[in-house]
Amino acid sequence: MDTSLVLQNLLTPPVLFFFLGVLAVLLGSDLEIPAPLPKLFSLYLLLAIGFKGGLELQHSGISGPVLPTIAAAVAMSLLVPLYSFLVLRLKLDSFNAAAIAGTYGSISAVTFITAESFLETQHLHHDGFMVAALALMESPAIIVGLLLVKLAAPQKRPRQEAMRWGAVLHEALLNGSVYLLVGSLLIGFLSAANSPSSVEKMLPFTDKLFYGALSFFLLDMGIVAAQRVRDLKEAGSFLIGFSILMPLFNAGVGALLARGLGLDPGNALLFVVLCASASYIAVPAAMRMTVPEANPSFYISTALGLTFPFNIIVGIPLYMGLVNALIPSAG
Amino acid sequence: MDTSLVLQNLLTPPVLFFFLGVLAVLLGSDLEIPAPLPKLFSLYLLLAIGFKGGLELQHSGISGPVLPTIAAAVAMSLLVPLYSFLVLRLKLDSFNAAAIAGTYGSISAVTFITAESFLETQHLHHDGFMVAALALMESPAIIVGLLLVKLAAPQKRPRQEAMRWGAVLHEALLNGSVYLLVGSLLIGFLSAANSPSSVEKMLPFTDKLFYGALSFFLLDMGIVAAQRVRDLKEAGSFLIGFSILMPLFNAGVGALLARGLGLDPGNALLFVVLCASASYIAVPAAMRMTVPEANPSFYISTALGLTFPFNIIVGIPLYMGLVNALIPSAG
Amino acid sequence: MDTSLVLQNLLTPPVLFFFLGVLAVLLGSDLEIPAPLPKLFSLYLLLAIGFKGGLELQHSGISGPVLPTIAAAVAMSLLVPLYSFLVLRLKLDSFNAAAIAGTYGSISAVTFITAESFLETQHLHHDGFMVAALALMESPAIIVGLLLVKLAAPQKRPRQEAMRWGAVLHEALLNGSVYLLVGSLLIGFLSAANSPSSVEKMLPFTDKLFYGALSFFLLDMGIVAAQRVRDLKEAGSFLIGFSILMPLFNAGVGALLARGLGLDPGNALLFVVLCASASYIAVPAAMRMTVPEANPSFYISTALGLTFPFNIIVGIPLYMGLVNALIPSAG
Amino acid sequence: MKRLDLFISERELPQIVKAIEAAGAPGYSVMKHVTGKGPHGSVSESMDFSGLGANAHVIVFCEPEVLEGLREGLKPLLSYFGGMAYVSEAEPL
Amino acid sequence: MKRLDLFISERELPQIVKAIEAAGAPGYSVMKHVTGKGPHGSVSESMDFSGLGANAHVIVFCEPEVLEGLREGLKPLLSYFGGMAYVSEAEPL
């Protein structure tokens, strides 16, 4: 493990503000970022990352590794929940196992963004189509999670109609955060083709502010993640182990796939981070609706209380080391 | 109708984000921008547009077409409610007719801003004094609206004292959004004269962010406008027709006036847009207070559910075509 | 008193927006910046001022006048409450006297920031270590305030346990705003040393937006301060006199100290402003918890309703004049 | 003791509060951002940006005598501007 | 007249409101951003950014007959999704 990479990641404003938030909770400070301010930053980050991805996708075009990479990403978002479910069923009932499995098949946009920022400090190139992969990995995992419930859960559920496929697909595809991300991607794509001068005028908002807004949001994420640590005790050592080992395993699979796809180191890191991260935005909201039998504190505290901090703090530089070992830099 | 202008307008981020918001409602996405975040953007836009207008007014000075244009704008804000009222009385009672009439005499700052952005993509010059016209068109229409109620409504209203002129003038002149717009205009004007270095330091906030913040706000406006479409059915075909035809008529009158005033194409477009737009910020809040007998869903859904989207999407390029036909460009 | 300095300060956007807020209340406009938007700006300003201070501290290093200045600042935050308490006890009970005394020993970050902006329009240099002084003056004053209650108040208080020293130190040191300011300072300091490229990416957020965000926040501060003026009547002429004369006296002491410390005019002004300002962010929240016997409208309305506007409008240029008289500019 | 629950538009809050104070109520509490539906239709928070706002929920605990004054002062406002008011029983803790 | 106080997750609000309307209630009021604790654990506002949200407090004033319909429509939702409901007495002002 390349400790200099870890240190380089650690001493940047986004990660330090994340720590500041965690520490606020541990020390008992009353620092608080009241609702709906975190929502403002969350909406902004989704809009900006989508828009920037759309611009880059327009410039790079849809060729070369684009489609295979996106296909591989979607495949991972279908596969990860399946094998996660099998592991989780060792200790948990079908409802909880399916909800957590879906969470780990999906992605964390903030982890992705932090990895992008890390790449920029490393002066490593990455492509806009990775944002398309990000956008397309959210929904399939939700659907697989719910499919697992339908197949594996006790036959008679009181409100079976809540599981109508229409409702599930609706939740998976039109969930606010998925919708905003995909919509902004399309808007970036269309604007870049038709109105370069208007794109220019968007950049101070979507580009220049981005890093600072990410740092501010991570301050809140640090607070929220640390508040979840208490729940982890309730979740027990099995889930704690799962929250670290499953991302590591997924990262390994992701790195091999990235190598097979011929991705360059920057895109490879992002691909690995997509595989290794777990959703705490779109998926919990979907699961609460469609698998109310599952305990939210399980799927939120694993994804947000442990996997997210792990990825932000040591995961990203660790995966960079892995990528560097597997994929020789072109330079 | 110049379809290339329509397309150029359509494929810019502000209009596309507006569409994204509309589509979110039509498709049933749970995308939501919770209160008071839209208020943040609304306050910001008023502050920034006022401040920028004040700067430009300081630089251009108050000469040439400035005073006649402002006088014509105020005249239109008095006239439009009068003939609108006559039309509306064909089908509606005095209360509703007066409230809607006032709405159409007043202006929509967001439509104005979107038109400014459109002019910039067209590389057409426009002047700061148009913001002064914008600021001065809000209050007279409110007053005329209430005057119409007083004159035409049944003599005995239960809480006559609510219609004390003091209260009405207060609401018209000191309404939060009118006040912020006019105040920011004055601050821009004073700062530009006395402290150019401080103006320089304001610009990243008021200028650079502007386009992105407008796009974000229009995402919410799209959501809110689409939610109003349901109310339009209740309003019936008369009001639906009114919401499209009255702006078109007002645009025609405005274009002729702009030509008479000798405005160049950029300022002419803004003048037309002021005439053709209807208020859904200052006026509804004023009407709710002073004409509670009127049905808010009528004056909000016409101005916000139909006239606003119409102007944003096809109105602006349409009016540009009209201006281009009537006023030969100096270039 | 140098009236040209007063005018130069007056006609800048931050001070004009403050006036606009005050006037909104006086005229009865319904302009409102709803919660939690002011909190967003308040958090942002603390984060940005801390971060920038940390950067500058890293560049300047901890040498020369840094430590003596910080020590003098902390000493003033201990001393001011002591002699303020003696003065206040002439008319008030121990609880109210201690709470107000603590308020005046502490500082107002927004006054400090406005003074920094004033220095920039004056093209006067100032150093990052002054932000460290700012950060370190908040807590001691809170502690002295509570010590005074403990020593001087009636022996038997109903909930003595609320005054446990642990709780008091906790409140003083981990109060959200103190914590965010100190944390951001450290993050700026660490980032500047280890990741200059990431600092570069923070600047559009922390630097470029700063002046505009300050102006927006001061609009709200104007509203809030003017709403407090009513309470001042209740507070009576003794407290009104105190709110003006005590800052002037503290400014005098501060200016002499600054001269003794050999500070250059820019840093000297900031030092004076720290001495002359009173806290209305960290301290009231702390006092409400730990001296509930004191009347909040007293310590809030003096610090926020009178001392703050006085400092913002005439204090800063006045103190500049004083500094100019006492400390010859190096240039 | 009586408990009065009022649901009115945020926009009318200042007038309602004035009437409550005029009736001599010993205190009141206000919650804004209330949405809902009533005889006058649906109220959402979506016009909040315009200053129009949603509903407010006002609670007043008072003696029965004060309630009479409140009824007198509030009824005309409610019938003119819309809004609902309900009374129930309560005791201080 | 009856007063019904419901505490449910914001996420289930649309379904709860649908059930209230289906039961023929004359109106209802909704307050969001409610935190709290109940048999299913603590609810805070910290996940608000994710669309998960906190609790909502729904109040319905209605006649006793309507309450029966509400009970029928709401009970299954509450037992499936969690949430609490309490009834008390009230009168129009």
Add this chain to the structure above:
Amino acid sequence: MKRLDLFISERELPQIVKAIEAAGAPGYSVMKHVTGKGPHGSVSESMDFSGLGANAHVIVFCEPEVLEGLREGLKPLLSYFGGMAYVSEAEPL
């Protein structure tokens, strides 16, 4: 069953919640951002930016026995910090 309505400063919320939990209440609900007026004067939201905040409205539904414990735990807090508390009757739906 009993219903307890508390109105206190947001700043004292953690201590109040602690007392409610200590009294063994089966649950509680909290609404922040409550403004109002009482014997100790007016409370607005304008100091929210400073962390001082407005009032909170806390609701507890519980059995009469638990109410006794709540009274004991809450009364000293209310008399020291200010705040009001009212009790009424309610039944589960």
